[in-house]
Every structure is written in structure tokens, then in C-alpha cells.
Amino acid sequence: MGKRWLVKTEPSEYSFSDLVRDGRTRWEGVANPLARKHLAAMAPGDEVLVYHTGSEKSVVGTARVAAASGGEVELSAGAALPRPVALAELKADKELAGWELVRLPRLSVLPVTEGQWGAVMAKARKSPKT
Numbered sequence: 001m002g003k004r005w006l007v008k009t010e011p012s013e014y015s016f017s018d019l020v021r022d023g024r025t026r027w028e029g030v031a032n033p034l035a036r037k038h039l040a041a042m043a044p045g046d047e048v049l050v051y052h053t054g055s056e057k058s059v060v061g062t063a064r065v066a067a068a069s070g071g072e073v074e075l076s077a078g079a080a081l082p083r084p085v086a087l088a089e090l091k092a093d094k095e096l097a098g099w100e101l102v103r104l105p106r107l108s109v110l111p112v113t114e115g116q117w118g119a120v121m122a123k124a125r126k127s128p129k130t
Contacts, residue, residue, distance in 0.1 A: 002046040004112040005038065006059070006101060007075070011052045016061040019050065020077045024066055027073045035109040040071040048075060049112060049120060051101070058084035059120050081124035089123060 007027060009015065019025055030036050046065040052058055062078030090096050096119060097103075100110040112120075 004047045004117050006049040008051045008053050008108045016050045024076045038109040042068045042073050057087040060084045085123045
């Protein structure tokens with residue numbers, strides 16, 4: 001099985017629905033050296049969570065790495081999550097406290113463990129706590 005990742009995007013610039021509409025896009029504009037290192041480690045077939053920054057601050061959908069070469073990555077659209085999973089909800093989960101998404105909020109590309117992926121997917125299927 002391939003690796004798993006999370007990429008962040010400002011929805012007013014390029015949203016998950018834009019990716020769904022386009023079907024596939026080059027993921028570019030990553031400046032942070034650590035984020036670029038993660039981008040360069042991506043390989044075709046890797047699974048990706050798409051996170052909206054700005055006022056949303058939520059994981060909203062999935063994608064897959066369609067092509068990758070030396071830091072150039074193309075993503076193909078996956079599916080919208082049953083419901084967005086807010087950063088606040090992820091931060092409230094003690095098991096996710098060490099995740100770079102929680103610890104390094106400015107990092108735009110980061111790895112996702114199987115446990116983190118599973119936690120996001122489980123939260124997406126549940127009603128938010130009221």
C-alpha cells in the first residue's frame with residue numbers, strides 16, 4: 001500500500017470542489033522546505049486528504065496522487081467526506097495530538113499515518129458532538 005498525505009488549500013483560491021470539477025490538477029505553489037520534501041516523497045497511487053484553510057479549517061475530501069516526479073505532483077479527485085472534519089475536532093482528540101496538522105499549523109503538505117487516516121474517516125461518518 002502507498003503512503004498517505006494531507007494537502008492544504010485555501011478554498012477561495014482552489015477548493016476541493018474545483019478539484020472535483022477539474023478531475024485532476026498539478027499541485028504547486030508549495031514554498032515551505034519541509035512541505036516541499038513531503039511533496040517530493042509522494043508517489044502515484046498515494047492517498048491524500050484535502051484540507052480547506054481559511055475560515056473553514058476542515059478536512060473536506062480525498063484525492064489520489066496521479067503522477068509525481070521530483071516534487072511535481074498531479075492529484076486526481078477522490079470523494080467528498082460524508083461531512084467536513086474540523087481542525088477543532090481533531091485537536092480535541094488526544095490520539096491526534098502529535099500529528100503535524102495539530103503541531104505545525106502552517107505546514108501545507110504533511111504525512112498521514114494509517115491511524116490518523118482512520119480517525120479522520122471515522123469522525124467524518126459520525127454526527128458532530130453538540
